[in-house]
Amino acid sequence: AQRVTQPEKLLSVFKGAPVELKCNYSYSGSPELFWYVQYSRQRLQLLLRHISRESIKGFTADLNKGETSFHLKKPFAQEEDSAMYYCALSGNSNSGYALNFGKGTSLLVTP
Amino acid sequence: DAGVIQSPRHEVTEMGQEVTLRCKPISGHDYLFWYRQTMMRGLELLIYFNNNVPIDDSGMPEDRFSAKMPNASFSTLKIQPSEPRDSAVYFCASRAGTGLGEQFFGPGTRLTVL
Numbered sequence: 321a322q323r324v325t326q327p328e329k330l331l332s333v334f335k336g337a338p339v340e341l342k343c344n345y346s347y348s349g350s351p352e353l354f355w356y357v358q359y360s361r362q363r364l365q366l367l368l369r370h371i372s373r374e375s376i377k378g379f380t381a382d383l384n385k386g387e388t389s390f391h392l393k394k395p396f397a398q399e400e401d402s403a404m405y406y407c408a409l410s411g412n413s414n415s416g417y418a419l420n421f422g423k424g425t426s427l428l429v430t431p
Numbered sequence: 432d433a434g435v436i437q438s439p440r441h442e443v444t445e446m447g448q449e450v451t452l453r454c455k456p457i458s459g460h461d462y463l464f465w466y467r468q469t470m471m472r473g474l475e476l477l478i479y480f481n482n483n484v485p486i487d488d489s490g491m492p493e494d495r496f497s498a499k500m501p502n503a504s505f506s507t508l509k510i511q512p513s514e515p516r517d518s519a520v521y522f523c524a525s526r527a528g529t530g531l532g533e534q535f536f537g538p539g540t541r542l543t544v545l
Contacts, residue, residue, distance in 0.1 A: 356536075362538075363434075363435075363522075363536045363537060363538045363539065364522065364524075364536040365536070366533050366534070369533075406474065415479075415487060416462050416464070416479045416481055416486055416487065417462075417526070417532075418464055418476045418479050418487070419464075419474075419476070419534060420476070421466075421473055421474035421475075422473065423472075423473035423474075424473060424474075
């Protein structure tokens with residue numbers, strides 16, 4: 321069965337500090353993972369996907385199949401990074417590639 | 432394109448009433464998803480459509496919930512009768528094509544059932 325776990329409901333860091341939002345998954349096939357972000361009063365939007373191996377707004381995430389993890393990292397947090405972050409696992413073609421979300425981590429960056 | 436549009440943005444109703452949530456996907460997208468977000472369960476997939484046809488409704492919690500997509504530009508999620516435990520934020524998302532196209536989300540409808 322597919323499962324996405326985000327162990328932290330809330331993460332609070334100071335501006336300029338490194339931040340890591342944890343995500344672990346369980347999936348029998350080859351996983352496709354995403355990070356979505358929801359800023360205050362805005363809709364969910366894609367932050368990054370593992371297949372792109374890109375860095376968006378200074379964030380990166382590496383898929384570690386051995387640890388079944390896809391942690392989101394940023395070396396120097398900014399106040400505008402404060403938001404709700406969701407890790408998501410894509411189903412296969414049988415599910416229309418619907419997303420299976422973790423419960424989210426609220427990141428608060430304080431000055 | 433204005434993105435995925437949902438209406439209403441907020442809905443407050445009384446237990447037992449019928450509630451209809453609406454979604455307009457991005458033009459040209461052939462997949463449409465309905466998700467529900469609650470504090471307890473997070474974001475859950477309720478149902479998805481491909482080319483206006485419901486493909487998987489296994490996430491729909493009860494027979495009180497129904498969804499339709501009469502054409503490529505409109506979908507509804509209906510709850511009849513509504514119950515307080517249905518209170519949640521309901522998101523609609525759409526995606527183009529096959530493979531891992533990005534899902535674009537609407538702003539959500541916050542439903543409160545008293």
